[in-house]
Amino acid sequence: MAESASYTEKLKRWDRFKAEKFSKKAPVTTPYPFIDIEKPPEYRGIPHINPEKCIGCGACVNACPPDALIMEWDKEHGVKRLTYNAARCIRCARCIEVCPTGAMEPTTRFEVATDNKEDLVEVVEHKLAYCEECGEYLDFTERQIEYVRNILPKDVFDAYALEDRIKLTQEEKMRRTVIKLRETEGNVYPAFMLVRETKDDGGEE
Amino acid sequence: MVNTKDLEAHFEFECKACENGRCAKADVNSILSERKGLRDFYEAFKEHIKGCKRMTYGQYQFVIDREVLPEAVLWWHNHPEFKETHLSTAVGTDERPLNGHFVYMPFLNVQVEFANEPENYWVFLRTYLLADDPSFPSVAEKLPAALWIEREVKDLLGFKPVNHPDPRRLILPEDWPEGVYPLRKDMDYRHSPITEPKVEFKEKPEDTTLVPMGPAHMGIEEPAHFRLFVKGEEIVDVDYRGFYSHRGIEKTGEGRLTYNQVLFLAERICGICGYQHSVSYAMAVERLADVDIPDRARYIRTLLLELERIHNHLLWVGIAAHMVGYDTGFMHAWRIREPVMWLVERLTGNRKQYGMNIVGGVRRDILDYRKEEILKVVKQIREGTKTFLDVALNTNTFIKRAEGVGILPYKVAKAYSVLGPTARASGRKIDVRKDQAVKTATAYNEIDFKVPVYKEGDVLARVLVRMDELFESLWMVEQLIDQMPGGDIMVPIGKLPEYEEALGFTEAHRGEVVHYVMTGEKNKVYRWKVRAPTYNNLPAVPEMLKGYHVADAPLIIASIDPCYSCTERVQFVDVNTGKVKVLTEAEFNELSIKYKGVF
Ligand code: SF4
Ligand code: SF4
Numbered sequence: 001m002a003e004s005a006s007y008t009e010k011l012k013r014w015d016r017f018k019a020e021k022f023s024k025k026a027p028v029t030t031p032y033p034f035i036d037i038e039k040p041p042e043y044r045g046i047p048h049i050n051p052e053k054c055i056g057c058g059a060c061v062n063a064c065p066p067d068a069l070i071m072e073w074d075k076e077h078g079v080k081r082l083t084y085n086a087a088r089c090i091r092c093a094r095c096i097e098v099c100p101t102g103a104m105e106p107t108t109r110f111e112v113a114t115d116n117k118e119d120l121v122e123v124v125e126h127k128l129a130y131c132e133e134c135g136e137y138l139d140f141t142e143r144q145i146e147y148v149r150n151i152l153p154k155d156v157f158d159a160y161a162l163e164d165r166i167k168l169t170q171e172e173k174m175r176r177t178v179i180k181l182r183e184t185e186g187n188v189y190p191a192f193m194l195v196r197e198t199k200d201d202g203g204e205e
Numbered sequence: 206m207v208n209t210k211d212l213e214a215h216f217e218f219e220c221k222a223c224e225n226g227r228c229a230k231a232d233v234n235s236i237l238s239e240r241k242g243l244r245d246f247y248e249a250f251k252e253h254i255k256g257c258k259r260m261t262y263g264q265y266q267f268v269i270d271r272e273v274l275p276e277a278v279l280w281w282h283n284h285p286e287f288k289e290t291h292l293s294t295a296v297g298t299d300e301r302p303l304n305g306h307f308v309y310m311p312f313l314n315v316q317v318e319f320a321n322e323p324e325n326y327w328v329f330l331r332t333y334l335l336a337d338d339p340s341f342p343s344v345a346e347k348l349p350a351a352l353w354i355e356r357e358v359k360d361l362l363g364f365k366p367v368n369h370p371d372p373r374r375l376i377l378p379e380d381w382p383e384g385v386y387p388l389r390k391d392m393d394y395r396h397s398p399i400t401e402p403k404v405e406f407k408e409k410p411e412d413t414t415l416v417p418m419g420p421a422h423m424g425i426e427e428p429a430h431f432r433l434f435v436k437g438e439e440i441v442d443v444d445y446r447g448f449y450s451h452r453g454i455e456k457t458g459e460g461r462l463t464y465n466q467v468l469f470l471a472e473r474i475c476g477i478c479g480y481q482h483s484v485s486y487a488m489a490v491e492r493l494a495d496v497d498i499p500d501r502a503r504y505i506r507t508l509l510l511e512l513e514r515i516h517n518h519l520l521w522v523g524i525a526a527h528m529v530g531y532d533t534g535f536m537h538a539w540r541i542r543e544p545v546m547w548l549v550e551r552l553t554g555n556r557k558q559y560g561m562n563i564v565g566g567v568r569r570d571i572l573d574y575r576k577e578e579i580l581k582v583v584k585q586i587r588e589g590t591k592t593f594l595d596v597a598l599n600t601n602t603f604i605k606r607a608e609g610v611g612i613l614p615y616k617v618a619k620a621y622s623v624l625g626p627t628a629r630a631s632g633r634k635i636d637v638r639k640d641q642a643v644k645t646a647t648a649y650n651e652i653d654f655k656v657p658v659y660k661e662g663d664v665l666a667r668v669l670v671r672m673d674e675l676f677e678s679l680w681m682v683e684q685l686i687d688q689m690p691g692g693d694i695m696v697p698i699g700k701l702p703e704y705e706e707a708l709g710f711t712e713a714h715r716g717e718v719v720h721y722v723m724t725g726e727k728n729k730v731y732r733w734k735v736r737a738p739t740y741n742n743l744p745a746v747p748e749m750l751k752g753y754h755v756a757d758a759p760l761i762i763a764s765i766d767p768c769y770s771c772t773e774r775v776q777f778v779d780v781n782t783g784k785v786k787v788l789t790e791a792e793f794n795e796l797s798i799k800y801k802g803v804f
Binding site for chain 2: 008011012016039040042043044063064065066090091092093094097
């Protein structure tokens with residue numbers, strides 16, 4: 001029965017004196033660290049990144065006040081790396097609030113003391129998507145593109161012709177737009193595109 | 206000195222916000238007639254006033270010539286009618302990137318009448334200083350409340366208070382080079398130069414013996430260095446050197462972080478009154494964004510503020526008992542306190558650093574069934590404290606040490622702008638919760654409470670004031686639970702206006718906390734100034750110590766409830782040999798620079 005209880009029910013039932021597992025109950029003090037301390041379910045412990053859910057969007061990095069989360073791009077190897085450092089974390093849970101996929105998971109862990117600093121770090125690496133045209137790596141991860149595909153309604157996709165364009169670099173997108181404009185409207189495009197176009201052509205041929 | 210009149214700053218009368226929201230049309234006459242005293246000030250300093258505006262509800266700003274600064278500050282501070290008006294603090298800003306000048310801006314909390322929220326106001330006196338000669342006449346010469354404030358802007362911005370009575374270093378460490386000013390905008394926040402340390406201590410008066418106390422003293426768990434000059438047992442004079450745990454938080458908050466990130470930094474200024482800082486900061490930004498936060502959020506904030514006050518006063522009374530050697534009292538006070546910590550842990554997610562605020566409201570709701578639990582804890586605390594006080598106040602060890610010790614006369618309290626319970630124990634009737642318009646962020650205007658004031662000014666009075674306040678807080682919590690409205694708990698904030706200023710404030714357990722925020726571009730903060738109450742209370746401690754015994758010193762110092770922060774020590778243990786190596790100062794500095802960014 002206990003498993004099926006709602007979260008609020010669980011919160012209601014939690015009792016400090018029942019949860020703490022020491023045989024001789026003292027009313028105030030606790031023989032910590034010789035016993036396990038259980039924190040209440042509301043406790044804000046250090047967060048944990050679920051690598052299966054994370055899409056590498058970086059929303060958590062932008063929200064994190066003390067830079068405990070860092071995002072790095074390695075375009076040579078096509079990797080986007082999200083690093084979480086518990087030593088810097090102030091446990092504010094902002095990252096959990098802003099994560100769109102629920103990959104940032106709250107925990108009630110509070111003990112981070114360790115003799116090896118590497119224990120404090122979590123790293124999630126993502127494959128970057130690459131351009132279908134030129135093969136260069138994009139700024140986004142493959143999962144990000146996948147995620148966008150899933151959440152955007154189909155008519156938005158069609159309206160902006162995203163299916164064709166989503167996996168292209170910025171330059172490639174621009175070039176295609178210009179080509180399309182030229183096809184549909186003859187030669188009426190703004191001067192700045194014209195300049196870019198001729199330059200690009202000159203470079204390639 | 207060059208006159209401000211020579212400056213080319215753009216001066217015009219402008220109004221930013223009306224009582225009922227924003228308006229661009231209000232003229233100076235209607236601003237001046239809004240509150241008592243504004244017009245008198247204008248008449249008295251007419252030639253020297255270059256501008257006046259309302260920053261936000263109940264906050265007025267005058268742009269004045271810097272040469273009349275002392276007179277202007279004293280005009281307000283010594284106002285014959287507004288008795289409890291005090292110099293809150295001053296902000297120094299490097300506005301060279303904006304208009305080519307430095308800005309020095311003292312501000313005062315003007316109390317027209319006690320607890321008359323719509324009448325009282327804040328007045329800011331903005332002066333422009335020249336970029337190549339940032340000097341201004343010292344206010345500290347005539348008003349001791351400005352002593353630290355002016356030393357601070359001298360340290361951090363390189364301003365020159367002319368004729369300052371004690372122009373030694375206050376904030377920067379001894380090994381910081383001359384002529385490097387961390388709060389100037391052209392300095393990067395990571396830059397941390399070191400030179401040879403140079404120590405400046407006060408001269409020892411004739412025929413006295415020096416008793417150093419601190420920087421690490423087991424009685425006051427805070428790195429503060431008091432140098433007591435004693436004749437026999439009696440303390441004749443005192444020198445103070447502090448700021449060992451200065452972290453440069455204001456600098457970090459400026460420029461690098463967004464306004465919501467600064468909020469969490471603000472909460473970490475203090476380990477004890479963190480939520481007060483958080484609310485103050487949020488209040489300042491909400492004023493700037495001009496939003497009304499939902500009632501439920503205001504109530505939840507107030508509830509947590511009061512719970513924080515309750516556990517804090519219990520903590521403090523425990524420390525005070527410990528200081529006089531009455532350790533039973535210490536244990537009991539902390540035992541009574543612990544359930545509050547447990548309660549807030551369940552309400553917010555942590556014992557301290559609640560992380561409950563966000564600009565525009567709060568992050569967690571208080572679930573309805575929790576109300577019972579809160580009321581249960583409140584009842585328990587009330588009974589516990591009553592019993593405790595019965596015992597403690599009938600214990601001679603306690604009374605004999607506290608009564609008539611560390612007297613702070615009303616006049617001195619006022620001259621130093623002492624705040625909070627320390628001031629109220631000396632007969633100052635002030636409390637920002639009632640005095641100023643806190644209603645935009647908290648719900649104090651809708652609940653009933655009394656402000657206890659004692660006249661004795663000794664340590665015992667400070668104990669009693671705090672204990673009375675504690676019972677008021679318990680009563681407030683009960684009211685808040687009773688009246689808690691439903692609805693949303695936050696509103697989203699859009700873009701912040703650029704280069705606007707506002708003040709946020711709360712009455713922490715030690716006195717008024719103020720956060721001054723000036724916005725920059727792109728939702729960043731251009732200037733963020735924090736003033737914790739201990740900043741105003743500590744300079745008065747030497748005055749309290751004079752004439753008492755060395756043995757009373759820790760108790761007197763603790764009686765203002767100084768903000769505790771942690772002393773840090775780095776020790777390296779070689780695992781193979783088991784030898785302990787204590788780092789020298791230079792090695793330590795080297796290491797901390799090398800590993801910056803790792804921790
Ligand atoms: S916000 Fe969530 S999905 Fe995005 S990078 Fe962070 S953890 Fe991953
Ligand atoms: S909990 Fe706060 S500090 Fe820690 S990683 Fe998340 S946002 Fe950063």
